[in-house]
Amino acid sequence: MKIIKVREIKCYLVETDENEYNQYTRYSSVCWDITRGESDEPVYYFGEIESLFQECIKKDNQKKESIVSRQHHFLKCETKYFQAMEKGKKKFELRVDDRGYKRFDMVYFKEVVNGVETGRELPPVEIQYVLRDGDADRYGLKHGYCIFNW
Numbered sequence: 436m437k438i439i440k441v442r443e444i445k446c447y448l449v450e451t452d453e454n455e456y457n458q459y460t461r462y463s464s465v466c467w468d469i470t471r472g473e474s475d476e477p478v479y480y481f482g483e484i485e486s487l488f489q490e491c492i493k494k495d496n497q498k499k500e501s502i503v504s505r506q507h508h509f510l511k512c513e514t515k516y517f518q519a520m521e522k523g524k525k526k527f528e529l530r531v532d533d534r535g536y537k538r539f540d541m542v543y544f545k546e547v548v549n550g551v552e553t554g555r556e557l558p559p560v561e562i563q564y565v566l567r568d569g570d571a572d573r574y575g576l577k578h579g580y581c582i583f584n585w
Contacts, residue, residue, distance in 0.1 A: 449488060461488060498539065506540045507559075517546040520557055532581035536565050542585070560585035 447461040458470040459478065464485055467478035478484065510530070512520070519525035530536070540562045546555040566574075567581040576582065 447488070449484070451484075451487075459484060461485075506535070506537070508534055508536065508540060508542045510542060510544055511547040511550075511552070512544045512557075514546055514548055514553075517544060517555070517557070520544060527582055527584040529580065529582050532567055532579055536562060536581055536583050538562055538565065542583075 444462065449459040449461055451457045451459070456469055456471055460468040460470070460475060462468070465481065467481040467484060468475040469478050510528075516525060528542070536542075541559045542562060543559050544557045546553045562583045563585055565581055565583045566576065568576075568578055
């Protein structure tokens with residue numbers, strides 16, 4: 436025997452929350468194996484796991500795209516709010532919506548007293564949700580303001 440051609444293939448190792456057998460290998464949309472003990476067996480009914488896989492990949496790609504285009508916001512914060520964030524009690528911020536805050540952006544808070552920086556900073560936080568115009572109007576949030584959380 437001699438090898439004529441070698442090609443690299445891409446496969447995915449997939450773990451699920453199933454109790455007994457929760458490890459799969461995906462070679463293509465119609466070729467799945469399940470790991471049972473020390474052996475791999477083909478999966479003949481792969482429709483459900485393939486659709487779950489596609490949803491997961493779509494979410495991962497959306498997050499990657501957002502992370503690549505994330506902005507970094509450096510904000511000043513008065514002492515009483517800074518201390519509440521430092522203690523983990525305050526995990527949201529109300530701001531003028533002048534920077535285009537969006538999910539996955541990074542925010543860096545610097546403590547200020549009477550507008551003068553103290554030199555204290557918090558570790559950066561990643562925005563998880565932004566509430567702004569539209570839905571916000573019916574809850575009393577003024578036009579041009581937003582609330583984001585991390």
